[in-house]
Amino acid sequence: NPYAGLVSHLRASWLSGKTRPMEYRMAQLEALGRFLDEKKQEILEATDLDMGKPSFEAYFTEVLLCKNELNVTLNNLSHWMKDEHVDKNLVTQLDSAFIRKDPYGVVLIIAPWNYPIHLFLVPLIGAIAAGNCVIVKPSEISKNTERLVAETLSCYLDDDCFAVVTGGVQETTWLLENKFDYIFFTGSPSVGRIVMTAAAKHLTPVTLELGGKNPCYVSDTCDVPNVARRVVWGRFFNAGQTCIAPDYLLCSLEMQEKLMPALREAITEFFGPNPKESPDFGRIVGDKQFQRVRKLLCSGRVAIGGQTDEAERYIAPTILADVQPSDPAMQEEIFGPILPIVVVANMDEAIDFINARPRPLAVYAFSCDSKVVNQVLERTSSGGFCGNDTLMHLTLSSLPFGGIGNSGLGKYHGKFTFDTFSHHRGCLHRNMGLEALNAPRYPPYTQQKLGLLTATFEVKRRGVCTLL
Amino acid sequence: MERTQHVVARARAAFTSGRSRSLEFRIQQLKALERMVQEKEKQILAALHADLHKSGPNAYSHEILGVLGELALVMEKLPSWAAPQPVKKNLMTMRDEAYINFEPLGVVLIIGAWNYPFVLVMQPLIGAIAAGNAVVVKPSEVSENTAKLVADLLPQYLDQELYPVVTGGVPETTELLTQRFDHILYTGNSAVGKIVMAAAAKHLTPVTLELGGKSPCYIDKDCDLAVACRRITWGKYMNCGQTCIAPDYILCDPSIQSQVVENIKATLQEFYGEDVKSSPDYERIVNKRHFRRVMGLLEGQKIAHGGESDEASCFIAPTILTDVSPDSKVMEEEIFGPVLPIVTVKSVEEAIDFINSREKPLALYVFSNNKKLIRRVISETSSGGLTGNDVLMHSVVPGLPFGGVGNSGMGAYHGRYSFETFSHRRACLIKDLKMEVVNKLRYPPGSQEKVDL
Numbered sequence: 009n010p011y012a013g014l015v016s017h018l019r020a021s022w023l024s025g026k027t028r029p030m031e032y033r034m035a036q037l038e039a040l041g042r043f044l045d046e047k048k049q050e051i052l053e054a055t056d057l058d059m060g061k062p063s064f065e066a067y068f069t070e071v072l073l074c075k076n077e078l079n080v081t082l083n084n085l086s087h088w089m090k091d092e093h094v095d096k097n098l099v100t101q102l103d104s105a106f107i108r109k110d111p112y113g114v115v116l117i118i119a120p121w122n123y124p125i126h127l128f129l130v131p132l133i134g135a136i137a138a139g140n141c142v143i144v145k146p147s148e149i150s151k152n153t154e155r156l157v158a159e160t161l162s163c164y165l166d167d168d169c170f171a172v173v174t175g176g177v178q179e180t181t182w183l184l185e186n187k188f189d190y191i192f193f194t195g196s197p198s199v200g201r202i203v204m205t206a207a208a209k210h211l212t213p214v215t216l217e218l219g220g221k222n223p224c225y226v227s228d229t230c231d232v233p234n235v236a237r238r239v240v241w242g243r244f245f246n247a248g249q250t251c252i253a254p255d256y257l258l259c260s261l262e263m264q265e266k267l268m269p270a271l272r273e274a275i276t277e278f279f280g281p282n283p284k285e286s287p288d289f290g291r292i293v294g295d296k297q298f299q300r301v302r303k304l305l306c307s308g309r310v311a312i313g314g315q316t317d318e319a320e321r322y323i324a325p326t327i328l329a330d331v332q333p334s335d336p337a338m339q340e341e342i343f344g345p346i347l348p349i350v351v352v353a354n355m356d357e358a359i360d361f362i363n364a365r366p367r368p369l370a371v372y373a374f375s376c377d378s379k380v381v382n383q384v385l386e387r388t389s390s391g392g393f394c395g396n397d398t399l400m401h402l403t404l405s406s407l408p409f410g411g412i413g414n415s416g417l418g419k420y421h422g423k424f425t426f427d428t429f430s431h432h433r434g435c436l437h438r439n440m441g442l443e444a445l446n447a448p449r450y451p452p453y454t455q456q457k458l459g460l461l462t463a464t465f466e467v468k469r470r471g472v473c474t475l476l
Numbered sequence: 477m478e479r480t481q482h483v484v485a486r487a488r489a490a491f492t493s494g495r496s497r498s499l500e501f502r503i504q505q506l507k508a509l510e511r512m513v514q515e516k517e518k519q520i521l522a523a524l525h526a527d528l529h530k531s532g533p534n535a536y537s538h539e540i541l542g543v544l545g546e547l548a549l550v551m552e553k554l555p556s557w558a559a560p561q562p563v564k565k566n567l568m569t570m571r572d573e574a575y576i577n578f579e580p581l582g583v584v585l586i587i588g589a590w591n592y593p594f595v596l597v598m599q600p601l602i603g604a605i606a607a608g609n610a611v612v613v614k615p616s617e618v619s620e621n622t623a624k625l626v627a628d629l630l631p632q633y634l635d636q637e638l639y640p641v642v643t644g645g646v647p648e649t650t651e652l653l654t655q656r657f658d659h660i661l662y663t664g665n666s667a668v669g670k671i672v673m674a675a676a677a678k679h680l681t682p683v684t685l686e687l688g689g690k691s692p693c694y695i696d697k698d699c700d701l702a703v704a705c706r707r708i709t710w711g712k713y714m715n716c717g718q719t720c721i722a723p724d725y726i727l728c729d730p731s732i733q734s735q736v737v738e739n740i741k742a743t744l745q746e747f748y749g750e751d752v753k754s755s756p757d758y759e760r761i762v763n764k765r766h767f768r769r770v771m772g773l774l775e776g777q778k779i780a781h782g783g784e785s786d787e788a789s790c791f792i793a794p795t796i797l798t799d800v801s802p803d804s805k806v807m808e809e810e811i812f813g814p815v816l817p818i819v820t821v822k823s824v825e826e827a828i829d830f831i832n833s834r835e836k837p838l839a840l841y842v843f844s845n846n847k848k849l850i851r852r853v854i855s856e857t858s859s860g861g862l863t864g865n866d867v868l869m870h871s872v873v874p875g876l877p878f879g880g881v882g883n884s885g886m887g888a889y890h891g892r893y894s895f896e897t898f899s900h901r902r903a904c905l906i907k908d909l910k911m912e913v914v915n916k917l918r919y920p921p922g923s924q925e926k927v928d929l
Contacts, residue, residue, distance in 0.1 A: 023832060025856070064922025094875025105873045110858050112881070189882065197680060204677035208670050211687070213886040216680065234912045241919055278920040288920035363492075376909050385904060389579060392903035397915075400905055404574055406563035407903035412581070413658065417682040419901065432888065434861035434876030435854060436869050440845060443703050446866075450710055451747040451757035453533035461537050 010179075011143075014171055015186045018114045018141040021168045027111065027139045030089055034082060036136050039164040040129065041078050044071050047160055051125055054152040058124065060291030060321075065246060070125040073403065077130050080405050080422050081137050088137070088426050091435075099445070099464040104437040109430040111139030112213075113189035118180065118203070120195045121150035121293055122249040122343075127217075128157070131192045134425025140190070141169040145183060148176045149294055188212050190429060194251075196341075197414050215418030215428055217251070218411050219341050220368040224254035224398065225358045225384055227375035228263055235374045235396075236270035239347070240278060242372075242398025244325045247290035248301075248345040252370040254398050255342055256331070257349045258358040264329060264349050271347075272312050275325045283325055284317065292321040292344060301344030307335030308348060333361075355380060359387045367391075367413035372398055391415050480648065483640045484612060484655045488583050490637035491610035497580060499558060503551055505605050505634055509598070510547045512633040513540060519629075520594055523621040527593060528715065529760040538715070539594040542872070546599055549874055549891055550606045557606075557895045560904070568914070573906040578899045580608030581682075582658030587649065587672070589663040590762055591718040591812075593619035597626060600661045601639070603894020609659075610638045614652060616664075617645045618762055657681050659898060663720075664688075665810075666883050684887030684897055686720070687880050688810045689837040693723035693867065694827045694853065696844035697732055704843040704865070705739030709747065711841075711867030713794045716759040717770075717814040721839040721860075723867050724811050725800070727827045730820040737780045737796050740816070744781075744794050752793055753786070761790040761813060770813030773806040777817070802830070824849055828856050836860070836882030841867050860884045 026032065044051075051070050055061035061070075091106040115135050119128035128144050135142045144161070146154045158172045173183055184191075184206040193203045194217040207214045226235055242254050259267065279286040292298040298321045305314055305326065313326030323345050331337055331348035338348060352358045362371065362384075369391040373384035381395040391411035394401045401407055402421075410419030420428050448460035495501055513520070517540060524535040561576040584604045588597035597615050604611040613630065615623040627641040642652060653660075653675035662672045663686040676683045695704055712723050728736060748755040761767040767790045774783060774795070782795030792814050800807060800817035807817060821827045831840070840859035842850050850864040860880035861870045871878050871890070879888030889897050 028855070062920070062922060064920065068918075094873065096873055096875065100869065100873050103869075105870070105876060107876065108854060108862075110881070113858075200680055201677055204680065205674055208673035208677055211666060211669055211673065211685065211883055211886065218680070231909045231912075234909055237912065237919065238915065241915075280921075286920070288922050374909065378906075381906060385577070385906075389582075389900070390902065393577075393905070395573075395904075395906035396909045397905070397907040400569070400907065401574075401903050404563065404566060404569050404903075404905065406565070407574060407905065408576060408901050409903060412900045412902075414680055417680065431858065431881040432877050433859065433881070434870045434873070434878060434888075435864070436862070436866070436873055436876065437847075437850060437864040438866040438869065440700050440703055440843070440865045443706070446707065446710075449537070450706070451534075451755070452749070453531055453537075453757045455533060458533040458537055462541060 009182055009185055011173065011183050011186055014143070014173070015114060015188070018143065018169060018171065022111070022113050022141045026166075027136075027141055027169055030086055033136055033139060034085060036165055036170070037078060037082055037085075037133060040133065040136070041075065043161065043164045044075055044078070047156070050156055050160070051153070054156045055124065055150070057152040058121065058150040059247065059249065059293040061246060062288040062290060064288060065290070069123050074126055074129045074133075077133050077405060077422065077425070081133050081426065084423065085137055088423055097464075100436065100438075102439055102442065106435050108433040108435050109138065109426075110433050112429060112431055113140060114143070115140045115190040115192065115429060116143050116145065116183065116188045118145045118191070118193045118195065119147055121147035121153075122246060122251070124150040124153035125157070127194045131420060131425060134420060135192070135429045136170075137426050138429035140429055142171075143183070144170070144172045145180060146172065146174065148174065190214070192428070193217065200416065215410070215420065216416045217409075217418075217420075218369070218414065218416040219251045219343075220366055220411070220415040221255040221338075221341050222252060222368045222370040222372065222390075223358075223362045224257050224372040225355065225362075225374065226257060226259040226263055226267065227355060227373070227377065227380045228260055229376045229380070230374050231376060232266050232270045233273070236267060236274045237277070238374075238397050240271060240274040240325070243347045244275070244278070244289065244345050245399065247292060247323070249290070249293065249343050250399070252392070252399055252402060254347070254372050255368070256338065257347060258352050258361060259349065260353065261351045264351055267349075268311055268327070268329070271327050275312065279325060284315075284320070284322055289325065292323060295321065297343070298323070301342065301346065304337040304342060304344065304346055307331050307337035313345075355383060359384060362388050367411075367415055369411045369415040370394065370401070389413075480642055480651050481655065483642060484583065484652075484657075486637050487610040487612055487640055490635070491580070491583055496605075496610055496635075496638050497608045499555060502606055502608055503554060505639075506547055506551050506602065508633040509602065509605075510544065512629055513543055513547070516629055519625060523625040524594060526621040527590070527619040528718070528762060530715070531756045534757055539592055542595050543598045543602070545874075546602050546891065550602055550895070553892065554606050554895070557892060569905065571908060571911065573904070575904050577902045577904050578607070578895075579902050581898060581900050582609060584609045584611045584898055585652065585657040585660045586611060586613050587660070587662045587664065588613070588615045590616040590618035591715060591720070593622035594626070596663050600889060600894065603889055604661075604898045605639070606895050607898035609898055612652070612657070613639065613641045614649060615641065615643065617643065659683070661887075661889065661897070662686065669885065684879065684889060685885040686889075687838065687883065687885040688720045688812070689835050689880070689884040690724040690807070690810050691721055691837045691839040691841065691859070692827075692831050693726050693841040694824070694843065695726060695728040695732065695736060696824065696842070696846060696849055697729050698845050699843045699865075700845070701732065701735055701739050705736055706743045707866050708841075708843075709740050709743040712816050713744070713747075713758070713814050714868075716761055716792065718759070718762065718812050719868070721868055721871055723816075723841050724837070725807065725817045725819060727819055727821050727830060729822065733798055733818055733820055736818065737798060740796055741781050748794070753791055761792055764790065766812070767792065770811065770815060773811060773813070773815055775805065777804065777806060782814070824853065828853060831857050836880070836884055838880045838884035839863070839868075839870070858882070
């Protein structure tokens with residue numbers, strides 16, 4: 009196996025204890041901060057070459073959000089690393105009971121191409137913070153960013169403990185044959201299954217950040233221009249190539265009519281009369297993906313946009329009206345700048361529609377009536393939920409970010425990343441003395457001893473008065 | 477086989493109906509479980525005795541006391557655990573509602589083990605019900621009396637569609653694992669753990685695997701040997717060694733090996749009397765297959781104490797082996813029997829290296845008067861859990877998560893950790909549809925001023 013040597017080198021580094029001290033971890037994290045500062049321009053250029061990512065977006069998601077995660081981690085690491093003392097029962101009252109945060113060892117982070125820095129860097133921050141050695145496998149599809157990461161990351165991080173592996177399906181398959189102590193994967197559900205199956209062979213725990221079709225319900229009582237802007241922003245960010253983008257809209261026929269001019273207005277406001285010329289609108293990452301997304305245009309009717317340019321891998325910001333559940337655009341995650349509108353009679357029908365489908369990474373609901381927003385929240389299930397906006401729940405690092413069912417398992421961001429990459433070890437440090445207290449538990453077993461044991465182990469319901 | 481499909485489908489339909497979600501319903505079901513344990517105590521103890529030769533007070537303290545405690549804790553805390561948890565907001569979300577909503581996962585599968593057959597289905601079941609799920613319970617067929625009892629009792633007390641019991645062996649479990657669940661909690665061995673995880677991978681089902689391994693027990697020269705050995709004897713020979721967190725083997729300096737043996741022998745006398753076989757407090761190996769497996773581990777070993785056996789009754793006397801070679805068979809697999817090998821090491825460094833060169837165990841034990849040494853062992857090793865100066869006890873502290881790492885498992889449960897294991901933590905951000913001016917900063921066209929802001 010071409011990577012066995014690398015993995016065992018990293019494992020030896022981990023066993024040496026190098027990554028354990030907080031100072032070491034902070035130093036590596038600070039180096040990552042310098043990477044983001046010093047390579048900012050290169051990051052903007054690489055992502056522009058890879059998918060025409062507008063520099064505003066690239067700065068926001070690939071640099072700013074990453075620095076935020078870094079700072080949250082640097083600010084809190086010593087607190088997160090501390091042993092967490094826990095509630096004890098009567099019998100352990102005089103002991104020390106705590107949760108120790110142990111690193112797992114050698115972890116693997118597999119990142120996708122759509123936010124190619126963010127989606128390896130944010131997990132990497134948590135993995136380093138938790139004291140692990142890490143192999144990063146960036147996506148070969150965003151090849152300029154892949155090259156940047158492969159060539160420069162090692163200038164910042166300790167290469168005894170951190171490595172970048174490049175390659176495609178074959179290389180990833182070989183990599184996955186090795187034993188890792190944790191695998192963090194971001195990508196599609198079908199590859200997620202492959203990763204988890206490979207992990208099962210070594211009993212390696214995993215976090216899978218996958219995807220699905222994120223529904224967006226718009227009720228009849230809403231501020232149409234604001235809804236239109238927020239939806240357009242979330243849908244066309246990164247030319248639609250966002251795992252939590254609103255994938256399709258559910259609304260009444262009436263609302264579809266009302267929304268259309270507002271959507272058109274928002275698109276023009278953001279990207280001008282010809283989005284192809286806007287520096288703020290991206291491109292599809294590759295030819296294969298372009299072909300796939302373009303086929304989805306044969307759904308419903310093109311109400312806005314629909315233009316494409318294969319040479320540039322450009323697909324215009326597009327709204328499809330009157331889309332049927334059987335149409336191509338409703339069969340797979342779109343991951344492109346196309347927003348189908350599926351007409352439903354009312355909120356109940358929208359909720360049933362959502363619940364008849366695999367659970368998505370995000371559910372969105374827009375309404376001026378908070379009861380409507382809460383109904384959609386309570387009666388559906390998804391990784392996360394945002395009421396009256398799109399994407400924004402991702403920017404709050406105190407919220408866990410992850411999927412459910414087909415959209416994934418596990419979560420991260422902020423402290424959740426640190427916790428993901430730590431083993432929470434239950435520790436009890438007892439006294440060698442006071443042996444008399446242990447007497448009731450030893451054989452020969454008697455009812456009397458049992459009575460004593462019950463008294464010291466039992467958890468009583470509060471409010472149950474034992475005098476009665 | 478069709479029956480399992482039907483049972484799971486019915487549980488899913490029952491979950492979809494929404495009736496398992498309200499706190500009142502969950503607490504009502506948990507109260508019913510509590511009544512079941514109290515009213516059927518005799519039958520439960522009888523089943524445990526039939527399966528493992530567990531005596532009344534023993535079985536009560538190991539399997540019933542813990543369950544009642546867990547029920548009381550969960551019913552007490554459930555409203556606070558299940559309440560939405562507001563989170564710290566940033567400047568952009570200051571005016572919004574941001575919180576974590578705890579939601580049920582859906583239909584959960586619990587696969588129990590045979591060594592503590594009642595508590596190992598009940599404790600996960602309590603957590604799964606508390607989190608609002610439907611639960612399919614699959615007790616181990618090896619502890620057949622308890623399996624049958626669980627299959628008889630649960631439908632008498634709980635909602636029959638939401639919490640069905642499926643009995644059977646390997647074929648039934650394999651069939652069950654082809655169905656889609658929203659979480660699987662499996663207790664058992666690593667080999668089957670891999671099979672469960674691979675089956676779960678097909679449906680992207682998260683798993684909690686409570687597995688095993690060889691839990692090492694290091695005895696430092698500087699410690700009260702009599703006390704240490706008494707505690708070790710208790711944990712090792714409890715349930716005839718068939719405990720996932722039993723101290724599997726001892727590591728100690730050669731100079732104290734014979735003292736350790738003498739102390740354990742004295743304690744065994746204290747616990748089980750002159751004739752262990754006639755003590756009502758000493759259990760039996762669960763079946764002939766395991767009996768033969770454990771006896772096979774004694775081949776070629778120096779038996780310092782014990783070694784007697786009786787296949788007809790699956791009796792193996794409490795046994796101590798000395799000067800055991802790290803390469804011998806008894807040091808390769810989890811013993812899961814009343815055989816205690818002692819491997820000598822010259823220092824704590826050697827002990828730590830020894831432990832680290834092997835798979836991560838479910839539990840680790842270290843006995844020493846030297847607090848620094850204990851802290852060092854904790855810091856330089858990895859294990860599911862750990863108890864210093866005692867054995868097993870970390871598993872009964874309600875605030876500690878119970879689970880393995882590496883080959884000994886993934887995920888954790890007990891108390892609040894059960895509730896969290898069986899819940900989905902959904903991130904919720906509720907914004908105002910007004911206040912659009914704040915959003916203008918993030919919309920295109922992008923400009924350097926916006927970036928600088």
